[in-house]
Amino acid sequence: MTSKKASGAAKPAQRVIKKYPNRRLYDTDTSTYITLTDVKQLVLDSELFVVRDAKTNEDLTRSILLQIILEEEAGGAPMFSEAALANIIRFYGNAMQGFMGSYLEKNVQAFTDLQARMAEQSKTVAPEVWAQFMSVQNPLMQQSKGMFEQLQEQMAKQTEQMLTAFTLPKR
Structure with missing residues (x-):
């Protein structure tokens, strides 16, 4: 360097x-x-x-x-929905504000760590092996993609429920 x-x-x-x-x-x-x-x-x-x-x-x-x-x-493609942004705004001044920041930080870090581990593991596989794996495993990959999308939706719903549970009633 x-x-x-x-x-x-x-x-x-x-x-x-x-x-x-x-x-x-x-x-x-x-x-x-x-x-x-x-x-x-x-x-x-x-x-x-x-x-x-x-x-x-x-x-x-x-x-x-x-x-x-x-x-x-x-x-471009926004990461946050309007509902998620509104819920984040509602936490400002709320007794749970500190918890929310910590919660988001820890979950983003966990996701980043998972992504880094997956990227590191994929480096050890030769491109030819990946191509073969993708062609043979395409139906399995589609199923895995669906499962991952369901997991994402479930996490989003749970986060939304948590945010709703901790927000103060509207005045």
Whole structure:
């Protein structure tokens, strides 16, 4: 891995991105201005970074990540339904707000871990074997896909029920 700095100094543990009043983002690691798309790529590459206001040094990381999510939701196939978003909003100010954040974080992490394990296991199989497996197992794969979709629906219903059970009555 090559260092991005010419000095050969050790790479900092956490990349610092400064946000200026003109809304521009400056990557102090590469000494260049970057876009939200570049920040999204840092997330996809699992880079550690923090976004700080250039004037006040306030941590703006969450705000930038939410902005990326907003753009992703608006730009294609949304991940969240309107009902799910409304339920999340209802948790703000609710006694269960802390629980909900932890619940979502743990479940997203579990899903990410499962996805990573499946990806790692698939690397050890030769492409020819995958092709043969897919052609022979197509009916089984379709059945598995159906089961996975049922599992997704069931998890969505359970989450919806949990959210409904913990929300405060409407005033």
